[in-house]
Amino acid sequence: MNDIKKYVQENKQRFIDELIELLKIPSVSADSAYSQDVVDTADAVKMRLEEAGCDLVEICETPGYPIVYAEKMIDPNLPTVLVYGHYDVQPPDPIELWTSPPFEPVIKKTDIHPEGAIFARGACDDKGQMYMHVKAMEFMVKTNNLPCNVKFMIEGEEEVGSTSLSWFVERNQEKLKNDVILISDTGMISNTQPSVTTGLRGLSYVEVEVTGPNRDLHSGLYGGAVANPINILAKMIASLHDENNRITIPGFYDKVEDLSDDERAAMAKAPFSLEAYKKSLNLNDVYGEKGYTTNERNSIRPTLDVNGIWGGYQGEGAKTVIASQAFAKISMRLVPNQEWHEITELFTKHFESIAPSGVTVKVKPHHGGQGYVTPIDSIGYQAADKAYTESFGIKPIPVRSGGSIPIVALFEKELKSKTILMGFGLDSDAIHSPNEHFGIFNYLKGIETIPLFYKHFVELSK
Structure with missing residues (x-):
């Protein structure tokens, strides 16, 4: 896959333009006033998956918002990766705190994103990160680099509890059968120090x-x-x-669960500046449960x-x-x-x-x-480790996240497979807040890294 960097650079502007068009649709699942926009977003995702080269793409009706399902099965003897993402977004309120309209995406340069970041609701959570997988699929299909079978399941109710997804998964276990589930709805430590999320609350x-x-x-x-x-x-x-x-x-x-001293010591190796943390939030001090560090308070407690x-x-x-x-x-x-x-x-x-x-x-x-912990000795984690290392030139650090993706535990229960969380967002991306954004570097780096996961997962599965 030596040509992935070249492919991303040659198609950089198109990739950005397509994401911006997706971000213009106000797919707010919590507010019924936007119900048609949510449905329209599902249609847009379906179209892009078809363009990316999936052989089967369909809108699956549910008791709530539809699920976009797609697949490209090249050989039943090869592993199958199931990609999960969501196309719905959080409400943009409070509107008055946005520096630009939440559904009129603009690119702005910041100290953390000198190459620019796309400011819009859903830019990082999760349209931008979900769409990385669509473009990674496009690369693998068009350049004959797809090493295994791929399935997509993109839902429209993640921000309101994924009720219909549970209904869908329980009724489509054979359809969704896979060897590993891949999700990009989390973050990483920094643009120079990647990480793989191994736990969710x-x-x-x-x-x-x-x-x-x-x-x-x-x-x-x-x-x-x-x-x-x-x-x-x-x-x-x-x-x-x-x-x-x-x-x-x-x-x-x-x-x-009380983590051992060794486990807490391992967590403490992740780069973290308390002063920078306080400065970024304009705080004079942190606050939380006595006896635990800031990173422990927002992840393991x-x-x-x-x-x-x-x-x-x-x-x-x-x-x-x-x-x-x-x-x-x-x-x-x-x-x-x-x-x-x-x-x-x-x-x-x-x-x-x-x-x-x-x-x-x-x-x-x-x-x-439910919360979730994925083992770092699994083939999926090892593939993610190798992918980040190859893409960033530095080994990722396993971290636990304070956020929740409730359906991850459901996937393990119903589909009997592990989930790998390959996030490319940053803590500073203001997800769920005014001025949410996603770095251009992060978006393109995700497209570059994801195909490497497929390559290493297939190699490790042999």
Whole structure:
């Protein structure tokens, strides 16, 4: 595959232009106002997979948004790689914090990306990283460098829990049969130090509702005489962590795996500057569970965070009311062995138990998923290691991510195959935030590296 670098350079502008066109479609799966855009994006992905040389490409209907399935089977005796990605994106809010419209992609130079980065919602998560695989497929087919069978499964509900994907996988196990699953929906340490994500946290996401009086009340006539749901909710949320920032839900840590000193020492070898980390976030200090480093807190330890909180009057000026209701959305990131349904039940039981008289509490589970760890002695990991080493000229470091891709555990359960996470994004790419972007270097380097994974995976499988 010596001609991969040449192919990428010769087609660089086309690759960028095609991604920009994909990023213009606002495929926000969480908001029904964008439902047609989500469907249109599936059609666009289908077209690009056909152009890349897949023999079979189809839109698979589900109870929710469609899944784009594609394949090129060259020899049943050769290994099969299943590529997973998603074409839906996070909502762009808050719009006012974007320096350019979220669905009008622009290329800007930054300190980290001097060659430029594409700014748009979904640029890194996950349209840009998903599309690297489409272009890598194009190269392998057009240059006769495809060493094995390939299948694609690109979904449109990852940002809202992948409910339809679970439905699809359970019903199409033979269709999706593979030897390894390849995903680029994670990141790497830096553009000079690649890494392979070997662990993901699980997730439990809930919404809570605290109700007091049967209507909003005048805060002068009723203040001090009835429970204020907003005050109560704030106290309840504050009680979910103790003075050491440990979560106070009974049983929450019962199944948490404590890594050995050797494992923690190995993690500590990854390059990390605390001062640079704080500077990049404009923080004067970090915060988290006592006894753990920043990198451990956001990868191997579980968390509980409020993602949104509201209630009462929020318009301009003053309105002196005691709100009838208060609400919050809460996510818990879980480590391997914590079962997300069980954690959701523990949270619900505890949150209801700490509600004082005078209010009622409802907990509405949204979605969740299991954590995942992939062994570094597997053929898939070794192939990724060799691919990064060949492409970047330096050996990648195995790292655990604080993020969640709930379907990875589902894949292992239903399809009986391991997942390799070859991410090319950076922590600074602002995924899920205003001004999300993806470096041109990272995008093209991904296209260059992915075919090398196929080459080494087939060689190691012999």
